[in-house]
Amino acid sequence: MPDFRLRVFQSVARHLSFTKAAQELFITQPAITKHIRELERSYAQRLFERRGNRVTLTEAGRLLLTHADAVESLHQQLTDQLHGLHAEAAGRLRLGASTTLAQYVLPPILPGFQARFPHIELTLYNGNSEQIAESLLHGHIDLGFVEGQVKNRDLHYEPLLDDELVAVRRATPAGPPPAPLPLIEALRHPLVLRERGSGTLEVLEFALRTHKVKLSDLKVALYLDNTEAIKSYLEAAADCLGFVSKQALKKDIEAGRLEIVPVQNLTLARQFEAVWLQGQPLAAPARRFLLYAQQAFSQS
Numbered sequence: 130m131p132d133f134r135l136r137v138f139q140s141v142a143r144h145l146s147f148t149k150a151a152q153e154l155f156i157t158q159p160a161i162t163k164h165i166r167e168l169e170r171s172y173a174q175r176l177f178e179r180r181g182n183r184v185t186l187t188e189a190g191r192l193l194l195t196h197a198d199a200v201e202s203l204h205q206q207l208t209d210q211l212h213g214l215h216a217e218a219a220g221r222l223r224l225g226a227s228t229t230l231a232q233y234v235l236p237p238i239l240p241g242f243q244a245r246f247p248h249i250e251l252t253l254y255n256g257n258s259e260q261i262a263e264s265l266l267h268g269h270i271d272l273g274f275v276e277g278q279v280k281n282r283d284l285h286y287e288p289l290l291d292d293e294l295v296a297v298r299r300a301t302p303a304g305p306p307p308a309p310l311p312l313i314e315a316l317r318h319p320l321v322l323r324e325r326g327s328g329t330l331e332v333l334e335f336a337l338r339t340h341k342v343k344l345s346d347l348k349v350a351l352y353l354d355n356t357e358a359i360k361s362y363l364e365a366a367a368d369c370l371g372f373v374s375k376q377a378l379k380k381d382i383e384a385g386r387l388e389i390v391p392v393q394n395l396t397l398a399r400q401f402e403a404v405w406l407q408g409q410p411l412a413a414p415a416r417r418f419l420l421y422a423q424q425a426f427s428q429s
Contacts, residue, residue, distance in 0.1 A: 135197045137164040138176065142194045143269050145184045153254065168193075198268055221250045222414035225270035227277075227328050228355050229374045230401055231255040234290065235274065238425045242418060249414045257354070259326035265406060272415040273404040274422075277328025286402045287419075290426045294332055294372050294397035296390040299364050309391035312340060319350035321359050321371040329356075332399045333372050340394070363387060372397065 140150035141161065151158040169176055174189035186194065226235055231253060243251060254264060258275040265273050265284060273284075280286060296315060322344075323329040334344055350369050353359050359371045360378075364386055381387040403419055405411055411419065 134164040134168050135200065137161055138168055138190075138193065139197050139201070139269070141165060141177065141184070142186055142190065143264070143267075145186075147184065153252070202268065220248075220412065220414045221252075222272070222412075222418060223252050223254065223270040224272055224274070224418065225254040225256060225261040225264050226274040227258045227261055228255060228323075229276065229292070229329065229377055230274045232356060233374070233376045234401065235422075238422060241425070242421050245421070246414070246417060249417070251418075257324065257326045258328035258331070262404070265404065271405070271412060272419060274401060275328055275404055276399050276401050277331040283407050284404050285407045286404050288400050289403050289422065290401040292399050292401055293375050294329060294399065295375055295378070296370050296392050296395075297360075297363060297373050297378060297387050298370050298390055299367055300385050300388045305388045305390060309393040311393050312342075312395055315370060315390065315392045315395070316342065316347060318368060318370040319348050319366070321351050321353060321362050321366070321369050322347075322349055323356075323359070323372075324352045324354045327354075328399070329372065329374070332397055336395060336397055360387060 137150065137154065137156075140153050141147055144150055144153070147158050147161045147165075151161045154161070165176060172189065172193070174193075175187050176190035176193060178185045178187055224235070232255070235253065239251065239253070243249075254261075254270055256264065258277040261270070261273040261275050262281050262284060264270045266281070274289065275286075276292065296310075298318075322333070337343070350366065351362060353362065356373055356377045359373060360381055363369055363371050370390060378387060378389070382389065403422070405415070
């Protein structure tokens with residue numbers, strides 16, 4: 130099995146953040162620092178440059194990352210082949226999912242998958258759709274799940290589950306408007322939106338283009354990088370509207386914290402998709418998870 134310190138190094142190199150690496154690997158930040166220092170002593174080379182909060186790879190770090198990725202790939206191939214001798218589903222599976230999928234859609238099906246395939250070591254990386262695509266292209270994850278309109282020609286996309294974005298605001302005593310708001314009226318409110326590169330923002334941007342409305346025309350109160358932050362902000366900002374997946378709102382609507390605001394002539398349907406490298410077959414653990422997810426969502 131590859132040295133765990135190499136996994137730590139790969140995680141820091143991917144995120145360029147000791148904090149995010151600690152979160153991904155479920156160990157403390159001091160432990161991350163300790164593993165990196167041990168590697169640097171072992172190779173007598175600095176692997177990262179640290180300037181304040183900024184982390185960058187040194188030339189030695191870039192060289193080590195190339196070989197660490199190769200070692201990981203060879204180990205995965207060996208694991209698949211050895212377990213394939215007796216048809217046991219095992220190995221390491223690195224999933225990546227955009228925020229809505231990682232927070233609300235995939236977690237409920239993970240325990241069932243782990244119970245069925247206990248020998249598959251499962252990790253889930255969270256990023257926006259653009260970051261998931263980059264992680265696939267650089268070999269940092271095996272299978273991705275994204276939403277959005279923009280496609281990368283080097284990746285293969287397969288539909289998984291339908292979704293819809295809705296306008297949402299802090300719950301009011303009167304409840305949602307009795308009739309849909311005209312689009313122009315809805316867009317007069319300060320808006321709380323997801324960040325650039327997110328599939329959520331792409332869907333909204335494409336829909337507004339059909340009405341000849343650009344993002345630069347909108348009154349944006351804030352861009353945030355996750356749905357939970359948007360919902361929390363909306364609870365404290367009475368006049369704001371946000372655009373959020375219905376998948377993320379069930380508990381908030383039931384608890385009376387937020388309410389959906391219908392908007393005339395604004396359809397924000399989208400599709401969650403599985404994604405992997407174009408022209409490359411999925412390894413056995415990834416194939417099994419994709420099939421399991423497709424079956425689970427077809428029954429929901």
